[in-house]
Amino acid sequence: MGRYVIRRLLQMIPVFFGATLLIFLMVNVMGDPIAGLCGDRQCDPATAAQLRKEFGLDKPVWQQYLTYMGNVFTGDFGTAFNGQKVTELMGEAFPVTIRLTIVAIVFEIVIGITLGVITGLRRGRPVDTSVLLLTLVVISVPTFVTGLILQLLLGVEWGVIKPAVSPEAPVNELLIPGLVLASVSLAYVTRLTRTSIAENARSDYVRTAKAKGLPRGRVISRHLLRNSLIPVVTFIGTDIGALMGGAIVTERIFNIHGVGYQLYQGILRQNTQTVVGFVTVLVIVFLLANLLVDLLYAVLDPRIRYA
Amino acid sequence: MRGATHARWAACAVALALAATACGGGSDSGGGADGIVSSSWGDPQNPLEPANTNEVQGGKVLDMLFRGLKQYDPKTGEAKDMLAEKIDTTDSTNFTVTVKDGWTFSNGEKVTAKSFVDAWNYGANLKNNQKNAYFFGYIEGYEQVHPEQGQPTAETLSGLKVVDDKTFTVKLSQKFSTWPDTLGYAAFSPLPSAFFDDHAAWLSKPVGNGPYMVDSYAKGSKMSMRKWDGYPGSDKAQNGGVDLNVYTDNNTAYTDLTAGNLDLVDDVPASQLKNVQADLGDRYINTPAGIIQAIAFPFYDKAWNTPGAAKVRTGLSMAINREQITDTIFQKTRTPAKDWTSPVLGADGGFSETLCGDACTYNPTEAKKLITEGGGIPGGRLKLSYNADSGSHKEWVDAVCNSINNVLGKDTACVGNPVGTFADFRNQIGQHKMPGPFRAGWQMDYPLIQNFLQPLYYTKASSNDGLWSNPEFDKLVDEANAESDTKKAVETFQKAEEVVRDQMAAIPLWYQNGSAGYSERVSNVSLNPFSVPVYNEIKVN
Numbered sequence: 001m002g003r004y005v006i007r008r009l010l011q012m013i014p015v016f017f018g019a020t021l022l023i024f025l026m027v028n029v030m031g032d033p034i035a036g037l038c039g040d041r042q043c044d045p046a047t048a049a050q051l052r053k054e055f056g057l058d059k060p061v062w063q064q065y066l067t068y069m070g071n072v073f074t075g076d077f078g079t080a081f082n083g084q085k086v087t088e089l090m091g092e093a094f095p096v097t098i099r100l101t102i103v104a105i106v107f108e109i110v111i112g113i114t115l116g117v118i119t120g121l122r123r124g125r126p127v128d129t130s131v132l133l134l135t136l137v138v139i140s141v142p143t144f145v146t147g148l149i150l151q152l153l154l155g156v157e158w159g160v161i162k163p164a165v166s167p168e169a170p171v172n173e174l175l176i177p178g179l180v181l182a183s184v185s186l187a188y189v190t191r192l193t194r195t196s197i198a199e200n201a202r203s204d205y206v207r208t209a210k211a212k213g214l215p216r217g218r219v220i221s222r223h224l225l226r227n228s229l230i231p232v233v234t235f236i237g238t239d240i241g242a243l244m245g246g247a248i249v250t251e252r253i254f255n256i257h258g259v260g261y262q263l264y265q266g267i268l269r270q271n272t273q274t275v276v277g278f279v280t281v282l283v284i285v286f287l288l289a290n291l292l293v294d295l296l297y298a299v300l301d302p303r304i305r306y307a
Numbered sequence: 308m309r310g311a312t313h314a315r316w317a318a319c320a321v322a323l324a325l326a327a328t329a330c331g332g333g334s335d336s337g338g339g340a341d342g343i344v345s346s347s348w349g350d351p352q353n354p355l356e357p358a359n360t361n362e363v364q365g366g367k368v369l370d371m372l373f374r375g376l377k378q379y380d381p382k383t384g385e386a387k388d389m390l391a392e393k394i395d396t397t398d399s400t401n402f403t404v405t406v407k408d409g410w411t412f413s414n415g416e417k418v419t420a421k422s423f424v425d426a427w428n429y430g431a432n433l434k435n436n437q438k439n440a441y442f443f444g445y446i447e448g449y450e451q452v453h454p455e456q457g458q459p460t461a462e463t464l465s466g467l468k469v470v471d472d473k474t475f476t477v478k479l480s481q482k483f484s485t486w487p488d489t490l491g492y493a494a495f496s497p498l499p500s501a502f503f504d505d506h507a508a509w510l511s512k513p514v515g516n517g518p519y520m521v522d523s524y525a526k527g528s529k530m531s532m533r534k535w536d537g538y539p540g541s542d543k544a545q546n547g548g549v550d551l552n553v554y555t556d557n558n559t560a561y562t563d564l565t566a567g568n569l570d571l572v573d574d575v576p577a578s579q580l581k582n583v584q585a586d587l588g589d590r591y592i593n594t595p596a597g598i599i600q601a602i603a604f605p606f607y608d609k610a611w612n613t614p615g616a617a618k619v620r621t622g623l624s625m626a627i628n629r630e631q632i633t634d635t636i637f638q639k640t641r642t643p644a645k646d647w648t649s650p651v652l653g654a655d656g657g658f659s660e661t662l663c664g665d666a667c668t669y670n671p672t673e674a675k676k677l678i679t680e681g682g683g684i685p686g687g688r689l690k691l692s693y694n695a696d697s698g699s700h701k702e703w704v705d706a707v708c709n710s711i712n713n714v715l716g717k718d719t720a721c722v723g724n725p726v727g728t729f730a731d732f733r734n735q736i737g738q739h740k741m742p743g744p745f746r747a748g749w750q751m752d753y754p755l756i757q758n759f760l761q762p763l764y765y766t767k768a769s770s771n772d773g774l775w776s777n778p779e780f781d782k783l784v785d786e787a788n789a790e791s792d793t794k795k796a797v798e799t800f801q802k803a804e805e806v807v808r809d810q811m812a813a814i815p816l817w818y819q820n821g822s823a824g825y826s827e828r829v830s831n832v833s834l835n836p837f838s839v840p841v842y843n844e845i846k847v848n
Binding site: 030031032033034035036037038039040041042043044045046047049050051054081082083084088089092151152155156159162163164167251252253254255256257261264265267268269270 | 350351352353354361362433434436437438440441453454455456510525526527528529552553554555556558559560562563565566567568569696697727728729730731732733734735736737747748749750762769770772
């Protein structure tokens with residue numbers, strides 16, 4: 001097991017460098033960011049040259065990348081164009097997005113798995129059919145539509161929530177945005193769980209457990225659910241990274257100053273330092289989440305542990 | 308159907324939980340002179356320093372925190388003395404500035420002649436990377452502190468001299484009679500010594516001499532400003548303070564306004580213009596601002612610089628149905644252009660309803676005739692470039708092309724050429740690589756006709772992106788700048804503008820309006836000629 005973890009950690013190194021290099025190149029291809037800093041007018045050449053020097057943009061790209069990576073390992077992620085340290089921006093954005101992601105994941109786990117178990121055990125019944133239909137609707141409606149409609153109904157018409165989340169972004173204000181963010185994945189989790197449960201419900205070990213006279217609740221939670229969760233855990237694990245990086249639509253609608261917003265600003269202003277910095281951290285989150293998933297397999301299925 | 312019922316119950320329970328906790332509604336309570344106004348804001352692009360702020364979001368903060376020698380009247384745009392007791396000159400080159408007594412910064416430090424001279428020297432110096440440094444370009448010695456290449460050879464502008472606490476002199480490198488009127492721009496604000504002593508601390512909590520002082524500033528999310536009780540000026544704040552909240556999207560800000568959580572939105576999103584009358588009624592403001600949109604041409608491309616090309620350009624201008632586009636696409640938040648300036652200047656300032664005349668009036672037959680006579684569109688196809696990342700540029704560019712195509716009876720005569728980001732768009736313009744005409748927006752720095760002409764059309768001027776050059780225009784601008792009688796100066800500038808018209812150096816499209824909406828909690832809201840809300844006059848009911 002320990003060896004396995006170490007091998008996985010070592011594998012992360014080339015992925016990490018590859019991903020950051022790609023992002024670095026992509027942002028650089030978009031052209032000279034300094035040109036956009038002076039509004040609808042030409043930057044005066046001397047100031048532009050000076051700024052380029054300050055942000056290290058006057059050097060060849062490979063050299064910029066090496067300097068950048070060198071700095072990253074000392075904890076220096078550079079400076080955004082508005083004079084703020086990128087680490088400072090991260091310190092503001094990541095806690096907010098992590099909170100939002102946790103809210104979304106909790107919704108996925110609690111509502112998604114519960115609905116999945118209920119429908120999986122009642123296959124073909126009206127409950128099953130209606131939940132399936134409902135998930136289909138949720139999957140097919142784009143997030144921004146759900147988000148805007150909920151914002152208008154709950155925020156403006158009924159006045160139940162504030163349409164815009166305040167800068168501090170406390171958890172209670174993040175419930176509805178979290179639900180919106182989770183909605184599509186939630187529907188997938190429901191469907192995945194349902195299929196998996198329905199399949200395993202007919203398996204021999206479940207029949208054996210029932211025949212042993214175990215209580216129904218114990219059969220479901222210890223035997224049926226535990227074995228059915230592997231695909232679901234895989235999905236939720238990879239979803240952590242996707243939710244953090246992909247929260248941009250939800251964050252824009254509900255005025256959440258998180259990672260998605262900072263990335264959007266960074267790309268719009270072609271701020272290499274911000275974009276690469278945030279993406280680097282996201283890559284790490286993604287890799288760690290994947291590792292976590294693989295380790296969870298071992299917990300769920302002992303056969304994998306010794307493989 | 309039990310599953311569906313479950314889901315509905317869950318949603319209701321969540322809603323109830325929220326109702327119990329998060330439903331304060333409104334911002335800080337308390338009205339009258341102590342009421343706090345909450346307003347939408349965008350994250351400023353640059354650090355908040357007077358000479359480094361060149362966009363509206365940072366500009367509106369400086370407007371509240373600083374007062375300079377002059378102040379532009381929020382209604383007429385006229386430059387009036389603020390901190391200046393008098394600005395004297397006999398030759399339009401040497402100016403003596405006397406600063407009023409009794410002004411201090413909000414930290415108690417006196418505002419003296421030195422506060423101005425130090426601030427200007429800082430702003431002009433290349434080492435400080437100030438994006439508005441070129442504002443000091445008229446002052447003698449600018450070449451030494453801000454050379455076009457290499458390192459500065461001087462630390463301070465030789466044209467600036469402190470005489471005593473109240474007086475300093477300015478020597479310009481050329482005649483510029485209306486120069487004092489430019490001093491209302493934020494870049495010319497005075498700075499306290501705290502700015503130079505601890506720059507980082509100042510940036511995290513700026514100190515100025517305006518009607519407000521910063522209470523707290525969380526970069527990227529919120530700035531709280533409170534009324535400064537010791538403010539000596541006549542334009543004291545009528546409210547207790549202003550909270551600027553950064554919104555990720557102006558649609559969200561608008562939604563927050565309609566939900567009653569926000570008092571003021573100074574940028575009504577285009578998608579909401581249809582509903583704004585129904586939502587806000589007379590709490591919607593739509594007034595002209597000093598912004599003009601135009602189509603500029605790449606004169607560095609020989610095909611556009613032929614003798615006949617002027618006819619083609621004029622023809623193209625006549626082929627654009629401005630009325631229709633501003634009505635349907637912009638819902639009347641733009642006004643068809645009649646000249647190359649802006650209505651905010653007023654007739655005395657040089658705005659003219661008739662200057663462009665026929666050349667800016669939709670006339671399909673004449674347009675087609677002129678374009679054909681001039682040799683047709685260079686290259687056979689007009690590629691109109693714009694940045695696709697912000698605003699509704701795509702919509703109007705397509706409409707303009709449509710209009711031109713209809714006139715020429717050819718579907719492919721004009722096509723839009725989107726450029727991904729604004730930075731890349733500016734980049735291509737800066738490198739003079741535009742494949743054809745391109746969108747050109749101009750927001751005035753100060754309400755002077757000079758500002759609408761010289762930076763854009765004077766040979767090698769800072770924003771002459773198409774590299775247009777015309778000796779007669781240059782001569783008239785020089786004459787106008789040397790003219791000490793303002794009325795005559797404006798007339799000469801208009802003569803220069805006529806050269807721009809005859810050559811159709813750029814096609815003026817429309818003047819942009821400022822649009823804002825406010826809640827029932829506040830009143831006396833208006834926009835100044837820069838389309839920034841006049842915050843200090845807002846009253847909380």
